[in-house]
Amino acid sequence: MLSLWRKIRRTGRVAESAPPLPDGERPERAVVLGGSVQIRHVDAGSCNGCEVEIGSAFGPVYDGERYGARLVASPRHADALLVTGVVTRNMAEPLRRTFDAVPAPKLVVAVGDCARDCGVFAGAYGVAGAVRDIVPVDVEIPGCPPRPEAIVEGLRKLTGR
Amino acid sequence: MNLAATGMAAAVAIAVLTALLAVVVRTRTSVVGVGTALTGVAAVVAGAAALAGGSFSVVLPGVLPLSGVSLTLDPLGGLFVAVTGGVAVAAGIYSMSYADTPDLRARGVRVALPLFVVAMVLVPAAANVGTLLVCWELMALTSLVLVVAEHRRGPQVASAGRWYAVMTHLGFVSVLIGLMLFVAHTGDDSFAAMREAGRHLSPAVAGVVFVATLVGFASKAGIVPLHAWLPRAHPEAPSHVSALMSAAMVNLGVYGLVRVGVDLLGGGAAWWWLLVLALGAVSAVYGILQAAMSSDLKRLLGQSTTENMGLVLIGVGAAGLFASSGDRALAALALTAALVHVVGHAAFKTVLFLAAGSVLHATGSRDLDALGGLRPVMPVTTAAFGVGALAASALPPGTAFVSEWLLLQALIHGLPAGGVAAAIAMPVAVAAVALTAGLAVATFVKAFGVGFLAKPRSEAVAGAHESPFTMLAAMGIAAVVCVVLALWPAGILPAVQAAAGGVAVSGDVTLRLNQATGALSPLLLTLGLVAAVAVVAAVMRAAVARRVRREARLWDCGGGPMSARMEYTATSFAEPLQRVFDDVVQPELDVDVSHHEESRYLVQAVEYRRKVPDRIERRLYQPVLSVITAWGRAGRGLAPGSVHRYLGYGFYAVCGVLLLLAVTR
């Protein structure tokens, strides 16, 4: 316990100082949320590369939570869906249902090239399409996988902080 | 003739008339139901009159050989008469349509119902040993007929009847021995004479009398370890009979204990009451633990009766303990708490059993694992059960909350009062009450949440329908009484205190302890709660932007629709508790995993069975039963069926007696 305390003292703050708020238009519905965005992550058929980056976006260094974003356990609690990967045929209906389960106003963030335009999986037999083919998308974050900074920047468009 | 005497006479007359009608004429069940309910009304009037001070005494020497019938209704008896009458009103109305089945229309069953009620009404009014025992036995016999009324349903009903018959008669024998010993030392079997002589009995004789009667009365009240019949007989009996037995008959065990221990023997030694207190604590915890594991709705309610009688006995035991150390005020408080709990328990257990009967009537099932989803199809029954469950789980606003608060007040103030015995007994009793309260909450959340809410878990439930009007009316009456008792407990305080023989608590809206500091107002608490709900609802109306609720499918993780098999059942609900109390309840678990033929790594089916046997029963009753069986088997060698041999036995016996006489003379 003491060693943990010493470690905490030694490490101090590892979160990087916040970069300036990205400009560019914010989705209209995000303004109503007033700086608090709960996020439900949906893996619609990802290779898990984006998941690793999302993990670090909410880790101590990038600290996505400080901008008012938070991952939650149920779409009922969520304001935004964070969808990764191409939408496979098996995940198309669950994705629609998840979207339906979120109380309005709701937003969808497509994370990664696969989610935007199917990436390298375009045209594969098990792919139902990109995220925007299944549910309306408000923010897209490019990259394969996108860097945590990019994810945080995309989320800040929602929280406005 | 005053009101109490008129009421008693009316009760007996109506009950006997109803029984005669049922024998002579092919009456409809509704006539028996109305007769039973009227008997109950008369009993309530008589009890209330006695509680208000109009006691009466009557001696009818010719009715019963040797001792004659002697009846007296004093406030203590009046309370129990009134409670029994109240339960009978609800049960009688309920039976008008519930008992309209081939099994319950049988003549013997119709006759037994009013006689059972009147026997229970007469027990607290008996004023000599002969009358008490005759009424006690009449009560046992009529209830036995009612328990086995639906014997066509399966062998378990007959088995329950056998257990009940044997245990109730062993209890009777025990009471008989105790009272006979008592009478042998007084020379007169009237209670008045015994009350006089009881104070001069030697401590040893008094102790034996007390323990013998305690055994009998405790077995009637379903106290551990004499509870084995209760979770068998109460579920198998028709539901209005279950209500009568669980809400009224078990109380008479408490009545007997108070009558003999406190009234006739005049208090007695501290160890008596420590014993009562210990029995009560064990029963309360063990009963509710069994109920928490149970997935049979009526069995659960039966086990909860053991728990509640345990709580009552804690109160009675504490009262005796305080009285033996000379603290009259605290004794009155503890006894008041116990009697308030008796009244409250009678009210909520009536509601609960009648609602369970309504469920059984509509679905044919009392297995919680197969129920659920009754809210939309049986709204009144659900509401009634909800009221009863709230009252039973010691949460405000409920009746058990008030009585347990009184009980805990008595125990808290008793700690500094008594000696070392109290210092050990009181914290243990508080711990038992507290553990019981916690487990009762979990038990009744399970019973209500799993049994009535969510989605139907079986086909039978999906086609359920609300019960007929008379059944709903009976449940409604009992539920209203429950609510009134919970909100305005001061209403019954004068009556209870007249019975307890001391004014310990006063107040109209707020209960205040007289000899100690403490106040509680269930009504203010409820009003505060209602006001808070209203305030929060109003604020939400003002603050919420979108008022319309969108109907959406349940969150099923995006997969297919959820089936009823995915719901939590009563068994799975109780599983964590069962794990926690693994060492106490010792459940029998059985997991069978069958594999595919091709590979041991592919599971075909998993079968899981869990049984929570009654551990005390297994440890205590099985050895006794096996000894009796062995004895019987050995005895069979003596009776091979040969007449010559039997004649020979007679001859040898006569010779033996003659020889004995020759030697001794």
Add this chain to the structure above:
Amino acid sequence: MSALGVIGGVVQPVLIVAGSPLLVGLMRQVRARLEGRAGAGVGQPWRDLRKLLRKERIAPRGTSEVFRFAPLVLVATTLVVAVVVPFVATESALDPVADLFAVVALLALGAVALALAGLDTGTAFGGMGASREMTILALVEPTLLVAIFALSVRVGSTNLGAIVSSTLHDPARVISPVSLLAAVALIVVIVAETGRIPVDNPSTHLELTMVHEAMVLEHAGPDLALVELASAMRLSVFLGLLANLFVPWGIATEATPLALLIGVLALVVKVGVLGGLLAAGEVFVAKLRLFRVPELLAGSFLLALLAVAASFFLA
């Protein structure tokens, strides 16, 4: 009903409602800083609540009014407790309700309402959460009552005002073994009852490890706002109760503005410090396995029983 009681009955609920989300924000901020993060700020829970109130209401198919009313009942029970318990002033607006048993039972009633709502959804997670919550409640309740018993035996009353006043008049009681044992027992059960680490993890995303969260997976929008507000209020109510049972100093005993101001400040400081300590402690321990939790609670029950024994032998 005295002037002090009435003022307390108005100030306390306002303070608890306004302050408890800030307490949660403070605790999250303390954790964030200890974990090397920047944190979302103390006001974030209030921002969350404001947003939830603007969201849509959802009625999942097949749920009854139990599901819809449970959040109301949950908040209402906590609100009543916030009115009656002496947090800011020693006198209570509703003195006959300011009883320790009544307060414990009221808080249990709120938990029961939520558990029934969890069962009402008919989902596996709802049932699971309800079952676990009730198991923990069944084990917490005895400890709470026995610890209370230990504290009230010396005072001869379970009235909260009486207990707090008696400690004010006799400060030496605080360091008696009875108080210390009861305090440890109470801290353990408060951690369990409010669903903090090591009993439950309020920020878990894994359904199988959930207790409290599993019950509310179906609640959305304003309903969820009520549930979140109520759990924050329960946390501050429990911490406030703990603070005032053992360290009541600063509480207002007369109805002057200065005394009330000091009372408010004292409560804020005490609850804030306790919350900060609780949050800091959470950084150092991992969540217990669910079936190890009863051992922890049994231990606290034993401590509470020892406290009762001590109250007799040291009387």
